[in-house]
Amino acid sequence: MKLCLTTLAVLALAPSANAFAGMSSKSNVDVSRRESFANVAAVVGGIAGFVAMPNVATAMPDEETAKIITRMGGLLEKFGDTNRGLSILAPSGWNKFEGEVGAYDIKWQDLVDQKENIKISSTPVKSTTTSISALGDDVQDIGQKLAAKRDAKLVKASEKLTDGILFYIFEFAINDQTHQLLSLCVHKGKIWSLDCNTTEKRWGKREEMYYNVVGSFLPKLS
DSSP: OOOOHHHHHHHHHOSSGGGGTTOOHHHHHHOOHHHHHHHHHHHHHHHHTTOOOOOOOOOOOSSOOOOOOOOGGGTEEEEEETTTTEEEEEETTOEEEEEETTTEEEEEEOSSOTTOEEEEEEEEOOTTOOSGGGGOSOHHHHHHHHHHHTTEEEEEEEEEEETTEEEEEEEEEETTTEEEEEEEEEETTEEEEEEEEEETTTHHHHHHHHHHHHHHOBSSOO
């Protein structure tokens, strides 16, 4: 059986099986390819509560990347959540769903095709974990490992610094004909994951919008 991303995260961050406390083996087996890319954030968050990250300085991007504010002629609309403290440009007219425990905090879903969806998830991390660089500072290598363990192709891996927050961004072509854009960051004592999903066939039509959504997200109000 191929290792899922949750297992890879454990191998990368925790030498002890205790990092899986509170998680059943069945839930790991049942997780889908699409969900596994998003769930890695939640798992890493859980692990971080058990593991003290090394106090090592890691490289940061030299320049800040501005938050994207274009609404693409009305395709996107500004959304802010005062309770969670986040802001994003979300697709106009899509159905919005509030938190499903263990799955997501907020989800937007296309009215016609349920495979087209955007999810935000957050999980508390240890107080000493202040940046996503705790996963490592070679974003390309991290992306390759995540893809390899799920029989997917890493299309692109990048990092950006926006408003003082480091983001790791991965684009995956998954073998179930799903295409996913995943963004990870750490802020306010939580690891945040934003994943944008569509079919491989529809990726060309969603690529620009999804990259704008990812570029607009901040785990703070703005």
